[in-house]
Amino acid sequence: MRACPTEALRVIEGKAHLHANRCIDCGECYRVCPTGAIIVEQDDFQNIFNYKRRVALIPSVLLGQYPDNVTPGMVIQALKNIGFTDVFEVEDSVEYLIPQINEYIAKNQNKKPIISSFCPAIVRLVQVKFPWLVGNILLIRPPLDLTASYIRGMLTSNGVSNNDVGIFYITPCAAKIAAIKSPVGEEFSELNGVINMDLIYNRTLHEIKKKNVNKIPNSFLSDLSARSITWALTNGEAVNIDGRCMAIDGIHNVIEFLEKIENDEVNGVDFLELRACDESCAGGILAAANRFITAELLRNHAKQFLKPDQSSNNQNKLQKYEQLLMGKINLNRVEPRSMVKLDEDMAKAMKKMERVKRLMCYLPGVDCGVCGAPSCLALAEDIVQGEGAISHCVFLQKIMEQNKLDPEHSFRIMKKIWGTNRFYKDCDKPIQNK
C-alpha cells in the first residue's frame, strides 16, 4: 500500500483496491505484495491460435533473461515450438525513430525539456501527478507501437490477410499492458494481445530443457543495431539523442526530478529519458533474471559492433515501408488526468482543505496504515472526499471509546478493513523478508 507512488491503493475487506484514476500501472505494488494477491492481467496464451500468422513481438530484454548456455537463436526456436510462426523484436523501429525524435526536439524548442514517451508508466505519471508537464511529452509513438504497425503493414502488403495476423507482445511490465488495453494518445492499438514475460520464460526454458531445441552456436541472431539492442536499458535513449539529455530510472527518482523540472529549478535540458523501473526494462516486474545481469548481457551483445548504429544486417528495415508508416508516427495530444485537486470548485476545495487540516490535528501522524490508507494525510483526504471514516483510525477509536464507540464496534471496523482472517492465528501468514 505504501509502495504506491501515487497513493492509489487502499485496503478494504482484506483486499487491495486501486483507485483507477490514480493508478499509473507502474507495478510497484506487484513488486512488494507479500501474498501475490496483485496480478498482472494478460491474454490467454491459447488466443494466439486464433490467427494463422502468430507473431511474437519480443523486447530485447527477453533475450537477456536466459542462462549463459541458452543462445538467442535457441530462444527463437523455442518460441516457434510453443506455437508462434514469426518472431520480431520491438526495437526494430529504433533506427527509424532516432532521427524523427531529433527532428521533433529541434522543432519544439518551446516545450523543453521533451519527456520521452517510451515508458507508459511515466506518461501516466505525468498525467496524474505533473499535469503541467503533459505538453512536454514527446508526441512520437514508442518503438513497440511503431514496430507493430510495421509488422502488420509488411505482412499485409505481402499478401497476408489482416485478419490472419495476430501480433502478441511479450511484456516485461504491467505498464505496457495497460498502455495497450487503454492506449494514451492513440485511438487503437495494433497489437492483438499481450503475454507476460514470466510465462513465456517458463515455457521456452521448459522447451529448451526438454531438448526440443537444437544447440545453436552463440550468434546474436537479431539484426538490430548496437544502440537498438540497448534502447530499453537506462541511458539507451539519452546517449543517442542530440543536445543535453538526462536519463533517470526508478519511479521515486523520476518523481523527485520532475518536481524540480516543474519548479523551473533545472534549466537547459533538451531531452529526458525517464523510466519507472530501476535499470529500466531490465528491471521490469515480470522479468525472471537479475536486472543487472540482464543489462550487462545486452550491453555485451551490443559491444560486438564497433559503431552504435552498426548492425549485422540491414539496419533500417522500416525505411522500405516508410509510406506505410506515414501518419502513424505521431501520438495525439496527451491530456492531464490530475488527481491532486480536492474539488473543481475552488471554494469547495478550500473547505475540504480546511477539514483536512483540522483532521490532521487529531490523526497521530505515524502513517501506520492500519486504517487501510497509506498515510494519515491520505486518510484525512479520503474522509473529506467521503471515502473514509474517522473511526478507521485505531488511535481515534481509543478516544472515541471513551465516549460512544464500544470495543465490539471498533473490532468490527478492523475486520471490515483487513478481513476476518487477520484475527485468527496463522503461522503461515506471508511475511516480507527484507
Place this chain on the structure above:
Amino acid sequence: MNFEFKVQGGDFVRAGNASSQVKKILKQLNVDSAIIKRVVVALYEGEVNIAAHAFNGIINVEIDTERILIKLDDNGPGIPDIDLAMQPGYSTASPIVREMGFGAGMGLPNIKNNSDDFKISSVVGKGTHLEITVNLKSTKEEV
C-alpha cells in the same frame, strides 16, 4: 485560509520549501497553473532573499477565492535605498552567494513582475517587509 512558513538566514538548501508547499496547496485548490507559476516564482525569490540577505523571517500566505496575498517579514539589515534595490541587475550579494548561482540582482524585479500588487518597505537595521498579491482572476501574462 492561512499558512505560515519560517525561513532561516543562510539556509539555501531549505529556501524553496515554502514555495513548493504553496504550489502543492494551490494545485489541490485547482488554481490555474499560470497563476500558480507566478505565485511560486515570486515567493521563491522572496524566500531566497531572506536566506541570502537577512537573519530569519516569517512568511504568511493568505488564500481566498479572489486572490493570494503573501507577506514576508524578516529580521535583517534592511534595505537602505529601495529604489536602487528594485533596479534590475543591482545586487549586494557576496562572492559566496554569487558562487551558488544567486546574486544576479533580478529577484526583486522578478517578484514585482509576477505580482498584481507589490509593496515593499524596510527599516535599516531592523528588517524588510514585502507584500505580494496575485489575483486569481488576473489576466496578466507570464513574464
